[in-house]
Amino acid sequence: MNYPEAYQYLLSLQTRGIKLDLDRMRGALTALGSPEKAYPIVLVAGTNGKGSTASALASILSRPGRKVGLFTSPHLVDYRERIRLGGVKISAPALAKRITMEREVFDRFDLTFFETSAALGFTCFREAEVDVAVVEIGLGGRLDATNVCEPVLSVITSIGHDHVHILGDDLAQIAHEKAGILRPGRPAVLAGGFARATCALRSHAAAISAPIFYRPECVEVHLQTDPNPGERTSKFTLERRKTAPPTVSLPASPLSLEITPLGVHQVANASLAALAASVEHDGFPAATPEEIQVGLGRWRWPGRLDRPRPDLPIVFDAGHNRQAGAFVASSLAHLAGDRPIRLVAGMLAKKDHFGYFSHLRGLTDEVRMAPPQTPRAADRDELREAAERAGFRVIDCPSIAAAIESAAEGAHDPDGPLVAVVGSLFVLEEGYRYLGVEPLESLWSGKVDS
Numbered sequence: 388m389n390y391p392e393a394y395q396y397l398l399s400l401q402t403r404g405i406k407l408d409l410d411r412m413r414g415a416l417t418a419l420g421s422p423e424k425a426y427p428i429v430l431v432a433g434t435n436g437k438g439s440t441a442s443a444l445a446s447i448l449s450r451p452g453r454k455v456g457l458f459t460s461p462h463l464v465d466y467r468e469r470i471r472l473g474g475v476k477i478s479a480p481a482l483a484k485r486i487t488m489e490r491e492v493f494d495r496f497d498l499t500f501f502e503t504s505a506a507l508g509f510t511c512f513r514e515a516e517v518d519v520a521v522v523e524i525g526l527g528g529r530l531d532a533t534n535v536c537e538p539v540l541s542v543i544t545s546i547g548h549d550h551v552h553i554l555g556d557d558l559a560q561i562a563h564e565k566a567g568i569l570r571p572g573r574p575a576v577l578a579g580g581f582a583r584a585t586c587a588l589r590s591h592a593a594a595i596s597a598p599i600f601y602r603p604e605c606v607e608v609h610l611q612t613d614p615n616p617g618e619r620t621s622k623f624t625l626e627r628r629k630t631a632p633p634t635v636s637l638p639a640s641p642l643s644l645e646i647t648p649l650g651v652h653q654v655a656n657a658s659l660a661a662l663a664a665s666v667e668h669d670g671f672p673a674a675t676p677e678e679i680q681v682g683l684g685r686w687r688w689p690g691r692l693d694r695p696r697p698d699l700p701i702v703f704d705a706g707h708n709r710q711a712g713a714f715v716a717s718s719l720a721h722l723a724g725d726r727p728i729r730l731v732a733g734m735l736a737k738k739d740h741f742g743y744f745s746h747l748r749g750l751t752d753e754v755r756m757a758p759p760q761t762p763r764a765a766d767r768d769e770l771r772e773a774a775e776r777a778g779f780r781v782i783d784c785p786s787i788a789a790a791i792e793s794a795a796e797g798a799h800d801p802d803g804p805l806v807a808v809v810g811s812l813f814v815l816e817e818g819y820r821y822l823g824v825e826p827l828e829s830l831w832s833g834k835v836d837s
Contacts, residue, residue, distance in 0.1 A: 390479035393486040394466055400493070400500040407530040415496040415506055416535060419489060422506075422513035423536040426456075427671060429663070430533065430568045432524035433544025433578065434561070435710050436656040439648065439688050440544050443660035445521040446831050447674050447682030449473055456512035456520035458533070460504065461812050463690050463826045464819050470508045472515050474831035485510055501525050502532040509536070519671070529567025539671060541568045541597070542576045542663045544656065546584040547710040562587035571595040574634075576663045578655070579603045598632065600666055605631040608658045609641070610651060620645050623654050625661055625679075636665040636673035646683050649692045650718040657683050689826035690815050692718055696822055700726065700798050701791070701806040703815045707734055709742030715809060716746040723750075723805040729794040730754040730807050732774075733787055733814040736765045740773035747809070753780040755790040759813035787817040 388396070416423055431441040438459045445457040454473060462468040467476040485507055493503045505525070512520045522538075524531045543565050546558060562584040569575045575597040579585050585601075592599045611622035624641035631637070646657050661683065664674035674682070689695075692715070693703045702722060704715045719728060728750045734740055744754070754774055758764035771781045784790035787808070797803040808818045819825060 388483055388487040388490075390483040393483040396486060396490065397466065397500060397503065400498070400503055403497065403499040405501070405526070406499055407527075409530060409532070409535055411496045411498060412502050412506070412532045412535050415492050415498055415502070416509065418492045418496070419506065419510055420513075422509040425513040426517050427519045427539045427669070428536045429519065429521045429540045429542065430524060430528075430536070430538040431521065431542045431544070432528040432531075432565045432568050433542075434547040434708070435706075435714070436544040436578075436652060436659075437523050439653060439656040439691060440542060440660050440663075441521050441523040442688050442830055443646075443657050443683060443686050444542070444663050445471075446474065446686040447660060447664040447679055448519055448521065449682065449831060450674075450678050453518045454515065456508070456515065456517040457830075458505065458508035458512075458520065459523045460501065460525055463812055464816050465825065468826065469504055470511050471830065472511075472517065473829075475829045477511055481511065481514075482507070485514070499532075505532040524565075524568060527564040527567070529564050531568075534568055538568065538570060538573060539669050540574050540576065540663060540666065541570065542659065543568070543588060544578045544659060545580040545710065546588075547581070547708060558584040559587040563591065566591035569595060569597045571597060574598045574600055574666050574668050576600045576659065576666060577602065578659050598634075600632060600635065600662060602659055602662055604628060605635055606637060606658060606662050608654065610654055611643075620647055621649055621651075621654050623658070625658055634667045634673075635662070636667060636675070637661070637679075638676055642676050642679065644680060644683050646686060648686070648688050649722065650714060652714040652718070653688075653691065657686070685831045687827050687830050690812060692722070695819060695824040699795070699806075699822070700803065701795065701808065701822070703808045703818055705812045705815055706809060707738040707740075707743055707811060709739050709746065712743035712746035715807075716750060719750055719805070719807050726802065726805045727751065728807055729804045730809065731756075731784075731787065731790040731794050731814075731818075732808075732810045733757050733759045734765045734770055734810045735759070735761070735763045735813070736769075738765065740765065740770055741776055743810075744774045744777035744779060748778045750807075752778070753782060755782045755784050755794050757784040757787050757790045759787060759811050759817060761813045764811075764813070787814055788821040791818055791821055
C-alpha cells in the first residue's frame with residue numbers, strides 16, 4: 388500500500404463517526420503490543436491553546452540527544468502533520484508502512500478515524516524509539532482515545548465552551564471531562580481561567596492526590612512588547628513565584644523569552660509550556676532556563692496569527708468559539724495598526740458562531756463568507772444569521788479562494804487592508820492551497836540533534 392492508498396483508507400474511516408469509549412482502543416493497542424507503554428507520555432488537554440502548548444512543550448523538550456514525538460490534531464494541509472518526530476512530519480513511506488501493517492487491527496476493533504490516528508501515533512513513536520512523546524487530546528479528555536496511556540505529566544490549558552453538543556455547556560462538567568487525563572500521584576499543570584472550571588479541576592486533582600502546579604501560583608508573566616504591524620515576535624519575561632512548589636526549576640529572577648507566534652494568548656500558552664517543562668517528575672529532569680529559552684525561541688506553530696506569505700498582508704488564524712474570537716480580535720487590532728481589516732470566515736457546524744463573531748465585530752462591519760469543503764461545514768444560512776446577529780454585513784462568496792481573492796484587492800498598497808482568514812482549520816487549509824503555500828515541514832527553526 389503506497390501513501391495515497393493509505394491516506395484514502397484513513398479517510399474512509401470517517402464514516403465510523405465518533406465513539407466515546409476506550410475499550411476498543413485498549414484492545415487494539417494490546418494487539419499492537421502496547422506501544423503507548425514504550426516511552427513516557429505527556430498529555431495536553433483544554434479548550435483553547437492545547438495544540439500550541441503541546442508543540443511549544445515538545446520544542447523545549449527536544450534538546451540535543453533527546454528524541455521527542457508530537458501528536459496533534461487536526462492537521463492543516465497534510466495528514467502527516469499530526470505525527471511529528473523532532474518537530475518534523477513523519478515521512479509518507481513510514482506512515483504508509485505502519486498503516487499497511489496495522490490495518491487488520493484497526494478494522495478488527497472498528498477504530499474510528501481519530502482512534503486510528505492516535506494508534507498510529509503511538510506505534511510510530513515506538514518504532515522511532517522516542518525518549519518522550521507529547522500528545523494532544525482530541526475531544527474532552529476522560530473518554531478521548533489518547534487517554535488510554537498513563538501520562539507521567541498532565542497539562543490542562545484554559546477551559547471554555549466548545550463541543551457543547553457532546554461535553555455539555557456547564558463549565559464544571561466540561562472541566563470534569565478534561566480532568567479525566569489526570570492520574571493519582573502524577574503532576575497536574577493547570578492554566579487557570581474561569582473560576583468554576585478551575586475549581587472543578589483542582590477538586591479532582593486533590594481527590595486523586597495529583598500534585599497541582601497552578602500557573603497563577605507558580606509563575607509571573609510580564610509582556611515586554613505588544614504585537615503591532617512592525618513586530619515579528621512576542622517578548623516577555625517569566626519568573627518563579629514564591630508560592631510555587633519547590634519542584635519547579637524556573638529561576639526566581641526574570642527569564643527573558645521571545646517567541647515567533649504572536650498574540651498575548653500565545654505568550655500564555657508558551658508560559659504554560661515552560662512551567663510544564665520545569666516540573667521535576669519521575670526521574671524526568673526538569674528543563675533548564677537555557678533549554679526553555681532555546682526551545683521557545685525556535686518554536687513555530689502555523690495557522691495561528693500566521694503570515695503564510697511574508698509578501699502579502701494576509702493573516703490566518705484558526706478558532707471557532709467565544710474565547711478564540713476574543714483572542715484573535717485583540718491581536719488583529721494590534722497587527723492591523725492603521726490598516727482596515729477585511730475578514731474572510733468559514734466555520735464548522737455545532738460551534739458557537741455568534742459568540743465568535745461577536746468579538747470580531749469591533750474590527751470591521753463586513754465579512755466575506757464561504758463554507759469550507761467538508762461535510763461538517765456549517766449551513767450557509769445558519770452562519771449568515773449568526774454573523775448578521777453580531778452586526779456584520781455578510782458578503783457571500785462561492786469559495787474560500789474566491790473570498791480571499793476579493794478581500795485581497797488593493798492589499799499591496801501601503802494603506803491597503805489587512806486580510807484576516809479566520810474560522811475552521813478547513814478554511815485555513817483551503818487558504819494555504821490557494822496561496823500555494825504549505826505549512827512548515829519542521830516546527831522547530833534550526834537543527835536539533837537527536
